Amino acid sequence: MSIKIKELRQKSEKELIALLAEEKEGLRKLRFSDSAGKLKRNHLYSEKRKTIARVKTLLKKD
Numbered sequence: 001m002s003i004k005i006k007e008l009r010q011k012s013e014k015e016l017i018a019l020l021a022e023e024k025e026g027l028r029k030l031r032f033s034d035s036a037g038k039l040k041r042n043h044l045y046s047e048k049r050k051t052i053a054r055v056k057t058l059l060k061k062d
Contacts, residue, residue, distance in 0.1 A: 002047040008058055020055045023048055 008016065027048040033039045 002051050003054070005054055005058075008054055013059065016055050016059055020052060020059070023052045023055065027052070 003019075008019075011019070027045070030039060030044055030048065034042075034045075
């Protein structure tokens with residue numbers, strides 16, 4: 001499940017940067033598992049991308 005914007009606004013900048021790195025790594029792992037034919041839940045792509053966009057937006061505003 002994706003992270004809500006309210007939850008993200010409560011985090012510090014360092015926490016957001018760490019979360020961004022974690023989400024990017026998760027997206028990379030999803031791509032590898034998809035290319036290997038192991039990915040069953042394709043909706044995780046969009047959830048990860050949306051969370052990354054939300055975090056980047058909050059980092060840009062600060």
